[in-house]
Amino acid sequence: MPPTDYDVVIIGAGPAGSTTARFAAASGLRVLLVDKRQELGAPIQCSGAISRHALEQVGIAPEAEFIHEAIYGFAIYDQHGDREVHDYRRLKPDEYGSEPGKKPLGYVVDRRRFxxxxxxxxxxxxxxxxxxxxxLGYRPEADGYCTVSLRRYNQAIDIRTRILVGADGLQSQVGRWAGLQTHIKITELAGCLQFIVDRVETEGLLEIVTGHEWAPGGYAWVFPKGHGYAEIGLGVIATMTDRPARWHLDKFITQSFFRERFADCRILEVQGGGVPLAAPLRTQYADNLILVGDAARHVNPITGGGLHTAVAGGKIAADYIIGHLADGLPLQDGALEGYQRLWLEELGDKMWKLYGIKTDIFHNMNIPERDRQLYATMADYFSPTSEFKKI
Amino acid sequence: MSKQQPVLFSIGWNACINCGACVAICPQEAGFVSPFDTIAVDRPCDIACLLCEQICPVDTITHQPVPRPGGHNGVNGQ
Structure with a gap:
């Protein structure tokens, strides 16, 4: 009789949790993955952009089932509408394109289906x-394992496991159970809103619009969404404006240099979310517990992108758990710190560097100067020569 | 910012888009959430930092001051 019900219990079946679960289960571990929702991916709090490289890295085939549209590059705008384009169909025409034998750079995915x-x-x-x-909670036990309390269709269930993985998103309660410092500053959480729209043309590029005028503290975007749809959204930092994101999005649609392009747009869906433009959590482990994905704030502090970092971090977490459990190592009193070291090495150190760059920009109180810096940084970030290309 | 008077939050559900930003910014301990994944609306918040109201993308959180708890459960008068 094994002393636990499962080796790993994962709370939250988003990209990070499911990727952790997949690799851990494939190695033969007994894995339970739970999610409180009735439909995964919803409510959608994300624009859905992910690079092809990120999918390949964790063995996810780009299936039509979840792809809205293929992406071939980026266009970064300053606040007046001048833009720098990195279209990989032109930069590397032998490699990137929609023709047979060529590949996209990335995809916008349907988060429900993905x-x-x-x-x-x-x-x-x-x-x-x-x-x-x-x-509902968890309790490390004296025997070295832990008990996780769950509620399933109103029924209370206690599960004994070796490791609990918190993959419950930015609103993570699991990290708070363990008393981890999960609090994020108001200056580093962007309030985001996006509309899925009809009648807005796109060109296979992720379009990023910088400028305090349109999105104070963040940026605005126009992404292709497949079938002729697009998504228009933005994120703002509350301390840099007296208005909510919705007001800024209306202004962006009706007053920006895109007002003609958007003049006919029809709103098909309304989505929003909090997007951390912040550093990763300083401590991502506790007794019998590690955090992955948004719960560990594995989000790119420059772009706010969290899909690549979620699936990449999920694989790192699973690799670590597999090795750690195979070696029969302890699970409490700081024993899981190795997870964080591994994560920093493979991904986190670069994210800390990006956080430094981002912080420098937004600490500049001279708005025109800051606008120029953000535009230059974004344009460089998405260029083929960027040192951060793989994040 | 010390010793704020507790507040009871109210959410205009018609405008709420279930984005979770209010819970994400909330400095309360675990569990200050509603069944609809917003900040709790059925009990007073004694921090009253109002960050949730500030970050809400659709500006749909409001509050009313409530008496500071005189007893152990916060329902007594000031």
Missing amino acids: DRYLMTQAERAGAEVWLKTEG
Whole structure:
């Protein structure tokens, strides 16, 4: 009789949790993946952009099932509408394009279908998945394991496991259970709003609009969404404006240099979210517990992108757990610190560097200067020569 | 900012887009959430930092001051 019900319990079946679950289950570990929602991916709090490289890195095939549209590059705008374009169809025409034998640079995915697909892959790899199941708390035990309290369709269930993975997003409660310092500053959480729209033309590029005028503290975007749809959104930092994101998005649509382009747009969906433009959590582990994805603030502090970092971090977490459990090592009293070291080495150190760059820009109180810096940084970030290309 | 009077939050559900930003910014301990994944609206918040109101992308959180708890459960008068 094994002393635990599972080796790993993962709370939150988003991209980070499901990727952790898939790799851990594929290695033969007993994995339980739970999510309180009835439909994964929803409510959508994300624009859905991810690079092809990021998918390949963690063994996710680019299936039509979850892809809205292929992406071939970037256009970065300053606040007046001047732009720098990095279109990989022109930069590397032999490699990138829609023709047979060529590839896209990335994709905009449907988060509902993407998240469900990743969960399915985890389930097929051997993970057990429970929806409509929320985590209520956890308790490290004297025998070195821990008990996780869950509620599934109103039924209370206690599960014994070796490791609990908190993958419950930016609103993470799991990290708070362990008393980790998860608090994010108001100056580093962008309030975001986006509309899925009809009648806005796009050209296979992720368009990023900088400028305090349009998105104080953040940026605005126009992404292709497939089938002729687009998404228009922006994120703002509350301390840099007296208005909510919705007001800024209306202004961007009706008053910016894109007002003609947007004049006919029809809103098909309204989505929003908090996007951290912040450093990763300083401590991402506790007794019997590690955090991944948004819960560990594995989000790119310059772009606010969290999909690549979620799936990459999920694989790092699984690799670590597999090795750690195979070696029969302790799970408490700082024993899981190695996870964080591994993560910093593979991903985190670069994110800390990006955080430094981002902080320097927004500490500049001279707005025209800051606008120029942000535009230059974004234009450089997405260029083929950027040192951060793989984040 | 010390010794704020506790507040009871109210959410205009018609405008709420369930984005989770209010919970993400909330400095309360675990559990100050509603069944709809917003900040709690059924009990007073004794921090009253109002960051949730500030970050809400659709400006749909408001509050009313409530008496500071005189007893142990916060329902007694000042």
